[in-house]
Amino acid sequence: MSVLARVFESAGLTTVAVALVREHAERVRPPRVLWVPFYFGYALGKPDDPDFQHQVIAAMLATLEAEAGPVLADYPEEAGPIGMPQASEVAEASNGNSSAAKPLDAAGEVTALRGYYERWQEQRGRTAVGITGIPQRRFRGIIRFLEAYAESDDADMDERPADVSVPQFARYCADDLKAFCYEARMAQRPGDNEMDIHRWFWGETAVGALIDSITQRLNATGDAKLQATAYGLSR
Amino acid sequence: MPRLSILSEVQRRMLEFFPCMEADGVPWTPLAKPLSESTVAIVTTAGLHLRDDRPFNRDHPGGESTYRVLPGDADVADIVQSHFSIGFDRTAIYRDINITYPIDRLQELAERGVIGSVATNNYSFMGALRDCTVVAEQTGPEVAQLLKDEGVDLVLLTPT
Secondary structure (H helix, E strand, O other), X not given: OHHHHHHHHHOOOEEEEEEOOXXXXXXXXOOEEEEOOOOOOXXXXXXXXXXXXXXXXXXXXXHHHOOOOOEEEEOOOOOXXXXXXXXXXXHHHHHOOOOOOOOOOHHHHHHHHHHHHHHHHHHHOOOOOOOOXXXXXXXXXXXXXXXXXXXXXXXXXXXXXXXXXXXXXXXXXXXXXXXXXXXXXXHHOOOOOHHXXXXXXXXXXXXXXXXXXXXHHHHHHOOHHHHHHHHHHOO | OOOHHHOOHHHHHHHHOOOOOOOOOOOOOOOOOXXXXXXXXXXXXXXXXXXXXXXXXXXXXXXXXXXXXXXOOOOHHHEEEOOOOOOOOXXXXXXXXXXXXXHHHHHHHHHOOOOOEEOOEEEEEXXXXXXXXXXXXXXXXXXHHHHHHOXXXXXXXXXX
């Protein structure tokens, strides 16, 4: 991101950037950058808070006043979560808790969550689901594919485009399923914060357990490329 | 980001040793006209793209150094994210795309007269690249030229 700022500025465009890692901005030296003390995923600080986002943008634009650079300004106010739980830790803690409610099978779970997901979509007018291009009403097919992929590399799905490898497609499927489940949960329990939702997904759902089982199988292969895919599925 | 000191050891070390493209000098282009007359674009490294566009794909050599066009008048409901990294919290963008792609905020600034206008096109790259050579030498300059051709004066760069 800071590299692009330098490329654009060299080409004659004026740039202002947001940096999440101050140490990287110090090294790459973009012309004008605002460091923000927010967690990854929260570049403008607070979702659904236009006023706060405008304050961050105003701080970005304020760097335009400098007559020489580099300008590295610090945003003064902290906001949002300070971290995210590791999927593997949540899953492990949940497995050790024998009283935890065990979920339905993953396909049944997707069906059970559908009403909440559709409520979210209706309320928000948008959804992050859509990387695979497979409509959510056919997600039971994605589940069947991932269940097979959790067992063997031979699994495949007719909807996979020819130029997308099976591991890459599995990643797209996992991303779509995660977005579906998270959005459903946010509609179901609007008061839950990010941490509650991560813990629910990785600790209590059959879909989370399915994705984690694929991660474990790919990690066990010893193949670096598959392990990279595994890292992208859950960590 | 939170200060490195509060992250896990693994994440902190990964970030400390991340292969940044370091440089000495600083390119500098002052804004040529008042902000209230400037055309502003967003370029994000959040791995966003239109729902009908190709997701970012690591199978292709250099696939992670490509970019996607986000038309300024695209409905945000038509924009999705296929970022490779899972080192960020996606609940924020599930809730509100403006958290990383503040297109609604930019349109509000144009309505208020703070900026001149929102660009015809915005652009999206993949972030967290360990090798930025192709972006620095090829796709980045390509997008710079497109932005200039489209009359852009100022670029807001946002990560995810």
